[in-house]
Amino acid sequence: xxxxxxxxxxxxxxxxxxxxxxxxxxxxxxxxxxxxxxxxxxxxxxxxxxxxxxxxxxxxxxxxxxxxxxxxxxxxxxxxxxxxxxxxxxxxxxxxxxxxxxxxxxxxxxxxxxxxxxxxxxxxxxxxxxxxxxxxxxxxxxxxxxxxxxxxxxxxxxxxxxxxxxxxxxxxxxxxxxxxxxxxxxxxxxxxxxxxxxxxxxxxxxxxxxxxxxxxxxxxxxxxxxxxxxxxxxxxxxxxxxxxxxxxxxxxxxxxxxxxxxxxxxxxxxxxxxxxxxxxxxxxxxxxxxxxxxxxxxxxxxxxxxxxxxxxxxxxxxxxxxxxxxxxxxxxxxxxxxxxxxxxxxxxxxxxxxxxxxxxxxxxxxxxxxxxxxxxxxx
Amino acid sequence: xxxxxxxxxxxxxxxxxxxxxxxxxxxxxxxxxxxxxxxxxxxxxxxxxxxxxxxxxxxxxxxxxxxxxxxxxxxxxxxxxxxxxxxxxxxxxxxxxxxxxxxxxxxxxxxxxxxxxxxxxxxxxxxxxxxxxxxxxxxxxxxxxxxxxxxxxxxxxxxxxxxxxxxxxxxxxx
Numbered sequence: 002x003x004x005x006x007x008x009x010x011x012x013x014x015x016x017x018x019x020x021x022x023x024x025x026x027x028x029x030x031x032x033x034x035x036x037x038x039x040x041x042x043x044x045x046x047x048x049x050x051x052x053x054x055x056x057x058x059x060x061x062x063x064x065x066x067x068x069x070x071x072x073x074x075x076x077x078x079x080x081x082x083x084x085x086x087x088x089x090x091x092x093x094x095x096x097x098x099x100x101x102x103x104x105x106x107x108x109x110x111x112x113x114x115x116x117x118x119x120x121x122x123x124x125x126x127x128x129x130x131x132x133x134x135x136x137x138x139x140x141x142x143x144x145x146x147x148x149x150x151x152x153x154x155x156x157x158x159x160x161x162x163x164x165x166x167x168x169x170x171x172x173x174x175x176x177x178x179x180x181x182x183x184x185x186x187x188x189x190x191x192x193x194x195x196x197x198x199x200x201x202x203x204x205x206x207x208x209x210x211x212x213x214x215x216x217x218x219x220x221x222x223x224x225x226x227x228x229x230x231x232x233x234x235x236x237x238x239x240x241x242x243x244x245x246x247x248x249x250x251x252x253x254x255x256x257x258x259x260x261x262x263x264x265x266x267x268x269x270x271x272x273x274x275x276x277x278x279x280x281x282x283x284x285x286x287x288x289x290x291x292x293x294x295x296x297x298x299x300x301x302x303x304x305x306x307x308x309x310x311x312x313x314x315x316x317x318x319x320x321x322x323x324x325x326x327x328x329x330x331x332x333x334x335x336x337x338x339x340x341x342x343x344x345x346x347x348x349x350x351x352x353x354x355x356x357x358x359x360x361x362x363x364x365x366x367x368x369x370x371x372x373x374x375x376x377x378x379x380x
Numbered sequence: 381x382x383x384x385x386x387x388x389x390x391x392x393x394x395x396x397x398x399x400x401x402x403x404x405x406x407x408x409x410x411x412x413x414x415x416x417x418x419x420x421x422x423x424x425x426x427x428x429x430x431x432x433x434x435x436x437x438x439x440x441x442x443x444x445x446x447x448x449x450x451x452x453x454x455x456x457x458x459x460x461x462x463x464x465x466x467x468x469x470x471x472x473x474x475x476x477x478x479x480x481x482x483x484x485x486x487x488x489x490x491x492x493x494x495x496x497x498x499x500x501x502x503x504x505x506x507x508x509x510x511x512x513x514x515x516x517x518x519x520x521x522x523x524x525x526x527x528x529x530x531x532x533x534x535x536x537x538x539x540x541x542x543x544x545x546x547x548x549x550x551x552x553x554x
Contacts, residue, residue: 009509012490013512016510021405022405022411024401025411025415026401027419028393028397031426032386032389032426035389035423035424035426036426038423038427225390241383
């Protein structure tokens, strides 16, 4: 037997020669987690506290304008119950390919309401799903842990898995390239518009895969960005750093939105943005409020509901769908014409949406998921 | 954070991820858990980046964050459940297609044995023998005395010999 010193040297040599499996660390994800953490940290320290009011400035596409307003009174405090709206619900079928009930997620609906995308996951396996007229199709995507994330009115689907991003069109999958220097798996689409322009991430870089340049990818102006959506006009929204909102016009120009306004969703002329607001005494969470902004007319209005909520999608008509009480017993609802319409659920009222709800262009067809599976509403 | 600071952060994160992942893999004995620990370290690093970027020994600082993140995670109840529930075989790195030989087998056994050494002893072994750190630097990283580092090194190496020789494991793995 070797002595202690010799064993230590032998141990060092073997340890240093051990091959390490490839890392799947996602720097873009670490960046986003860091931003969220930094924002909470700053708010806890009160550096964003502005007593009673918040100044919000929004850059319109053509003209820089600012507006000043106060937080919506009582926006997040229960006042009265609201009526259950005239929406009919039915189940979206999910495949039971595991013999066990899988988790089903709904990620997008096209403007016509005909196509819905999502995924079905069980353990370490996942499959991309597409519902067409309420009937489900399992997309045999090229990777593992795949999910479909967006669909346009032509039924072209984008998604990603461990192998990277892809487009599904006419029964064929095409891989989306990452930027040079990034591994293929770094390509992650987020949204697709009616022209077929796709936006998303290549690692921490915001990118577009233009419809007229198949197989090409280019970074958005400014590069480092988290992209959240693209309209049919080709307007892209996203953010950089800690809630520095950005908007890119179809010519590729980057427009800055002052700190405090973070564009999240876009459809047609409508952008839903998050606004940081200080609330006295509530320092244990991120204060927020949401604005619906028309980027062509510069009109804007606060989104309101009697309880806490998070907007999850917007339609071309300006209808917004939200998750009410996002942190406990969350329920899907539609905000339309100043009205809050809670969507009726199927059998299990405790079902918690993991993704969505998502809404069609006219604001009348909505899809969401819950523990019991996916649901479709017609309002 | 301003965009240019963020750019610097990304450049540094890209450069250090592979190195951090190697250390984390040896600490965790599991590539997925190692990814989680590195991801957590990079997110913490983001928050501290404005101050951290001007630190002289930034690599050492970030490595300390990683090791502490690993030790914190080990204290969480869910961490024990998950790790202890994984049979040793499933924690082996994917070697499909790799040549099979004594050296490869030794390295596999070493990773599995190391995962069974108590967490703080494992951290001492990894810092001293993988990162080639001095006893004093390890003591600073783990916030303990040099004497403790020496005794943990000795106990850790003894545990590794026992485990590599196939002798019955003595004591707890936590």
